[in-house]
Amino acid sequence: MSVLTGLFNVLALLYVGRAVLLVVELVRNRDAWRQEPLTRAKQQQAEQAAFFVGVPPAVLVHELAHAAAIWLFGGQVVEFGYRVFWGYVVPQGEFTVAQHWLIAVAGTLGSLAFGAALWLLARRSASRTVRYFGLRAFRFQIYFSLLYYPLFSLFLPIGDWRTIYDFAATPLLSGATAVVHAALLLWFWRADRAGVFERPAFDSAAEQARYEATAAAAGDPAAQLRAVHTLRQGGAPHSANRALDAFLIAYPHSAEGHLQRALLSTQGRGGVGRPAVEAARRALALGLREANDAAVAHQLIALHELERGDGGAAQVELDAALTPTPGHDPDWLPDLRRAELHALRGQAYRRQARYEDAYHEVGLGVNLAVAAGREDVARRLRDEQQLIEKHAGRNLSNKETADYADFADYPK
16 A cells, blocks of 8 residues: 555656646646637646646645545544545444445546636636536546546455445445446436537637538538538547538538548547548549548558558559549648658558669658658658668668759649
8 A cells, every 4th residue: 555655646746746837837827718719729728637636636636525425424534635646535333335335436536626616717708618527527437436436446456346245245236336337427428429528629719600600501511511511620530420420411522521530530549540441432433523631542452452562552542632533632632732642652662672763752852841841751751761761771861952953843
């Protein structure tokens, strides 16, 4: 126990340091929080505040709820520990097994009540950012109280849920709790999947206004797809998936709809899986009207092939994205998109040990990134060129002059 206590104290100290820095940042940006819209930066800040600002008072309420139950049953609190991000209460008194159970469950009820109260209070604010903070803080308390803390108690020899689920001592209370607990977890999972705890972010108030007008345009397939795109880009993937499900039921042969499915299938997954590839291939088969959309679909499939280590298959997709065909002219693509495609084709060549071709392709990507004003991307691609030279085992920089000469005649 002393080892666990020491570990918890160290973690709490680290969290307190991060919380102080965040509070200072929030105080400095308090005027921005009052202004619309909810941007991605404020969305991420509110997510962090839901934990680092919302948890400390929730822990205090949790422990006070334990103490209140102890006092209610005529006991005494001989030790009350509050470590900002964790705490404990040591009771003294004669308690029945049912009272022990109620004392244990009081903390969880206190946490849930605090989360609900914070959400109800925040939703009265005129600020979308404040309302989003309250919603995410409520979600975290539900997640912590109903999922994380029970699992914590299951694997460690401490925690309220060891008492709550002591079936030998309180079979009826523990059994009833299991039923309610399962029902609440099911509700939480379904609500989370439906996007109840999400709110999309926007770059500007004008973009937010356009989204609200678009969302109200029922029956307009183009407007519905724009709404899906905005939800996906705005960090609300579950809401986007729900809207896209409804769209594809109404328009199952929409190529653009299946491309959105492919993009959503990759969000938050750290890679391009089989569902994303299947959706991208279906979108291409149905006929994407925009050159950039077709390039994105080919790029997703190429990324999947590169992740599998198949440079040849990836090159086929990238050749399709970069080769002019009727209805598809890569010259219409934005510079940054072309930079990404050339860089990926460079990776495909590298996988095939075609190092000169790889170096040349990535060089084209560097120049396109510079033309797009993205020096950060250009730096990353120059690092890729160094990696290609390392794989080749020789200096390929003498090709650079040729790369720039080729780029001079490259279509803008």
